[in-house]
Amino acid sequence: MNIVVCIKQVPDTKGGVKFNPDGTLDRAAMLAIMNPDDKAGLEAALRIKDETGAKVTVLTMGLPKADAVLREALAMGADEAVLVTDRVLGGADTWATSTTIAGALRNLDYDLIITGRQAIDGDTAQVGPQIAEHLGLPVISYAADIKVEGDSVVVKRQYEDRYHELKVKMPCLVTALSELNEPRYMTPGGIFDAFDKEVTVWGRADLKDVDDSDLGLKGSPTKIAKASDKVAKGAGEKVNLDPAESVAYLIGKFKEKHII
Amino acid sequence: MALEEYKGVFVFAQQVDNVLDGVAFELLGKGKDLAKDLGTDVTAVLIGSGVKGLADQLAEYGADRVIVVDDPELKDYRTEPYAHALASVINEYKPEIMLVGATAIGRDLGPTVSARVKTGLTADCTSLEIGDFPLVAAPGKESEQKHNQLLMTRPAFGGNTIATIACPDNRPQMATVRPGVMQKIAPIAGAKANVVEYNPGFTPNNRYVEILNIVKAVKSTANIMEAKILVSGGRGVGSKENFKLLEDLAEVLGGTVSCSRAVVENGWLPVDLQVGQTGKTVRPQIYFAIGISGAIQHVAGMEDSDLIIAINKDEDAPIFDVADYGLVGDLNKIVPALTTALKAELGK
Numbered sequence A: 001m002n003i004v005v006c007i008k009q010v011p012d013t014k015g016g017v018k019f020n021p022d023g024t025l026d027r028a029a030m031l032a033i034m035n036p037d038d039k040a041g042l043e044a045a046l047r048i049k050d051e052t053g054a055k056v057t058v059l060t061m062g063l064p065k066a067d068a069v070l071r072e073a074l075a076m077g078a079d080e081a082v083l084v085t086d087r088v089l090g091g092a093d094t095w096a097t098s099t100t101i102a103g104a105l106r107n108l109d110y111d112l113i114i115t116g117r118q119a120i121d122g123d124t125a126q127v128g129p130q131i132a133e134h135l136g137l138p139v140i141s142y143a144a145d146i147k148v149e150g151d152s153v154v155v156k157r158q159y160e161d162r163y164h165e166l167k168v169k170m171p172c173l174v175t176a177l178s179e180l181n182e183p184r185y186m187t188p189g190g191i192f193d194a195f196d197k198e199v200t201v202w203g204r205a206d207l208k209d210v211d212d213s214d215l216g217l218k219g220s221p222t223k224i225a226k227a228s229d230k231v232a233k234g235a236g237e238k239v240n241l242d243p244a245e246s247v248a249y250l251i252g253k254f255k256e257k258h259i260i
Numbered sequence B: 001m002a003l004e005e006y007k008g009v010f011v012f013a014q015q016v017d018n019v020l021d022g023v024a025f026e027l028l029g030k031g032k033d034l035a036k037d038l039g040t041d042v043t044a045v046l047i048g049s050g051v052k053g054l055a056d057q058l059a060e061y062g063a064d065r066v067i068v069v070d071d072p073e074l075k076d077y078r079t080e081p082y083a084h085a086l087a088s089v090i091n092e093y094k095p096e097i098m099l100v101g102a103t104a105i106g107r108d109l110g111p112t113v114s115a116r117v118k119t120g121l122t123a124d125c126t127s128l129e130i131g132d133f134p135l136v137a138a139p140g141k142e143s144e145q146k147h148n149q150l151l152m153t154r155p156a157f158g159g160n161t162i163a164t165i166a167c168p169d170n171r172p173q174m175a176t177v178r179p180g181v182m183q184k185i186a187p188i189a190g191a192k193a194n195v196v197e198y199n200p201g202f203t204p205n206n207r208y209v210e211i212l213n214i215v216k217a218v219k220s221t222a223n224i225m226e227a228k229i230l231v232s233g234g235r236g237v238g239s240k241e242n243f244k245l246l247e248d249l250a251e252v253l254g255g256t257v258s259c260s261r262a263v264v265e266n267g268w269l270p271v272d273l274q275v276g277q278t279g280k281t282v283r284p285q286i287y288f289a290i291g292i293s294g295a296i297q298h299v300a301g302m303e304d305s306d307l308i309i310a311i312n313k314d315e316d317a318p319i320f321d322v323a324d325y326g327l328v329g330d331l332n333k334i335v336p337a338l339t340t341a342l343k344a345e346l347g348k
Helices: A036-052 A064-076 A094-105 A127-135 A188-196 A243-256 B022-038 B052-060 B079-093 B106-116 B243-253 B261-265 B331-346
Strands: A002-006 A009-011 A032-034 A055-061 A080-084 A112-116 A139-149 A152-158 A162-169 A172-176 A199-202 A223-229 A237-239 B009-013 B042-048 B065-070 B097-101 B121-125 B127-133 B146-156 B161-166 B173-177 B195-197 B210-216 B229-233 B256-259 B286-290 B307-312 B325-328
Touching (some): A002 A036, A002 A127, A009 A064, A032 A036, A032 A064, A036 A055, A036 A112, A036 A139, A036 A172, A055 A064, A055 A094, A064 A199, A080 A094, A094 B106, A127 A139, A127 A172, A127 B106, A139 A162, A139 B079, A139 B106, A152 A172, A243 B331, B009 B079, B022 B042, B022 B052, B022 B146, B022 B173, B042 B079, B052 B065, B052 B195, B106 B173, B121 B146, B146 B173, B229 B243, B243 B256, B243 B286, B256 B261, B307 B331
Parallel strands (some): A002 A055, A002 A112, A055 A080, A080 A199, A139 A172, A237 B325, B042 B065, B065 B195, B229 B256, B229 B286, B286 B307
Antiparallel strands (some): A009 A032, A152 A162, A162 B210, A223 B161, B127 B146
16 A cells, blocks of 8 residues: 655744734744654554554655755655755646645555644645645545544544544545654764765656646736734733732722622 | 736635534624625635525625535535535626635645645735735836735744735635634624525536534533633643633633643643634633643744733743733742632632
8 A cells, every 4th residue: 555645844833933023923043853744644654554554655846955854754654755846837726736745645555644734824724735636546634543544544524623533545645734743863873874875866857747827826826915923912011919909909900890 | 817806705604503603703893894895795605405594694694695515515514515616606706805714724625625626725814904905016017916815814933923925916816814813793683694506517527525423522511712811821720720720810800711732632622622723712801821832833822812811830930921910939839829818709
């Protein structure tokens, strides 16, 4: 069985957000990490590998430095890695991104494709379902559990107030929630091996059945009209008092505001 | 694509168990504003099994017309056949704008349909308006500027950046909108829907999944999105048991307990009480952030609260940057004392 996990390198927003003096985001100072939902998806694939001996391939689209997340995936236990990188692919919205990744996936054998539910930088949650659409595959998003049973996949699909237990025949695409599992660590041996392995690098010419007009900035139906830094709400008052005084302070404010 | 053929503002009216989701009404409220600016009307698209009876409710919240796709295959949500239903409605009726709630259903249906009809989709919008694209015409290229475009504004990068996005060359212009962001209109009592029934036919194929089981989580009694006062706890609360302190405070104020993602991950509270980017967006009158550090993923879900009160022992916690009143100190001491003091003040 062949599993392909689509992963993305994202800036780490969790607790490590840095700003420039002018208030803009200092991306250079932030760590680049494997997107958390994708990492859970990779772990799910590796657990299926542990059980069934499946082959796990990781695929990413990005700048050449995205090689780092592929090495990390290899060190966790993935078998092969593909980096899709080309200048003409830059500036893509989700439609063009999913078209590109679908074009790359057509070169690979897959029974199961796993993506993360959403990336923490764009937060759209669109690319997974759109890849499935381009490839004509069934999609199950928001997976809180993934099991393989014979030629089918059984997924616990999370909604706000319930979950559906769904079964679908492979090939199919599943998008993973980071709550799915606790991803394993890289092993020291795995890290050594990861850097000995070859990462396959594909460019525009390696994408199958895609038109130039559907790629990159030009191929993106959505266009950015304006981007601006969020106007931060001014910080309010902060006091450091003993508990009784803190309470008195707050009660005073509540009275002032006629809350009580 | 002949863009001028596309007319009208359409709203996906999400229902589950034949009960309309509140986000459907919110989208109708926004849809009405947009339709007014465009000189057009609002159509709700109602998809399900045995759902026709819900159409008048949509009329009460502003739908001029309701397109109903009713089929037994549509009883419980599945990507197929719902995507087939909505994409078929789009191809048949050619809306200029298609709005979908950014729910766990809408965030699956929206991208699938947008890829199927080959158009752009902007996720989790917080503001929608009609305007020009580009916003300002390049000198000498005034004639190339497009008018009456849907300008979709959304936070990106965990809420640090605000982007305004247009979809000038494809139709419909699709957007998902977070629940709780747009305003419903005051319902028009007794409004009757102009119902159009449309059924594209459903033939199961490889993309139909089988529903083995539906498990409804024990729903918390409170809906945190409707609460006027939220007493929210984070990792700093320390344990499931310690949430009793927050419950007591919530009770005296007539509020509801909510939490950050860390609390859900630790299994202290259920996911439907989670506030933040992957949880719910709330804007209560008062939001207590207790033992919450204030990661941007959390702040993105609560920063529009009218009054934010933070209690945290770490005086450098980022939550203090958005709090109106910040108390640096031990929540285990402050919260019970506050509850006692409020009880006395309120005569309880």
